[in-house]
């Protein structure tokens with residue numbers, strides 16, 4: 001099997017109840033090494049619970065987890081200790097230790113520590129005690145601790161929490177760079193506009209089930225497209241296009257045509273009717289709109 005095809009994470013039939021309430025109902029997914037996977041879904045969908053199960057931090061009622069082919073449970077998690085880095089909920093920070101000392105808890109390699117401190121731009125405060133860190137500094141330290149050993153799989157729960165735009169950008173670059181070198185990421189985030197810039201696969205969780213798993217390319221293909229046309233004569237433009245059989249509506253001074261339609265014949269129809277075209281734009285749903293639509297469709 002090629003390395004890129006190897007299933008680094010494989011989750012089968014996962015079920016979990018908290019006080020008899022089913023929180024994970026039947027979770028199944030798998031993804032290959034080198035992917036950046038987004039785990040998304042509404043509050044309480046089960047994302048953090050899934051991440052904790054992947055790390056062997058929670059017992060389950062049914063199902064199993066394999067990481068790099070090795071089974072993971074609360075009793076068996078050597079593969080997690082050796083190959084996985086994670087930041088779940090809030091980073092575990094000791095107030096009287098410096099950031100550097102936190103990194104020393106994770107590795108003996110000063111070279112690795114220097115690399116991660118530079119990569120996340122933490123040089124100015126890494127030797128200060130963590131009790132004097134801001135929320136964002138603590139968050140970056142948590143991410144640094146997850147990455148410092150250069151694990152093969154990195155699990156990050158809401159990593160952008162508390163980060164300023166510059167740090168978000170830097171983290172995005174770092175994730176892209178590490179993924180390019182073969183590191184796999186599983187990242188949950190509610191900031192879908194940020195997430196869609198880095199992930200190549202999305203897993204949508206709702207009410208303890210996987211609603212869909214798609215590559216971003218597949219999702220873009222299923223995204224709805226609209227053609228927005230502005231002309232000198234809205235009302236007549238609308239009439240001409242409707243008569244020609246186009247699915248078109250008018251919104252303000254825009255004519256909205258839902259794709260798929262070929263652009264040239266549509267424009268020719270307008271031009272033949274002596275209607276001047278001022279502007280043509282193509283609008284595509286973003287990740288947030290697609291996912292919200294899918295969730296809404298599910299509730300119908």
Ligand SMILES: Nc1ncnc2c1ncn2[C@@H]1O[C@H](COP(=O)(O)OP(=O)(O)OP(=O)(O)O)[C@@H](O)[C@H]1O
Pocket residue numbers: 018019023041042043044045046047048049050
């Ligand atoms: N230790 C626990 N005891 C009881 N219920 C729990 C516990 N941990 C989580 N839950 C419940 O399990 C459900 C899923 O929680 P989880 O934290 O996995 O959701 P999430 O998708 O990460 O949500 P969010 O986006 O709000 O972080 C929620 O209804 C939550 O209340």
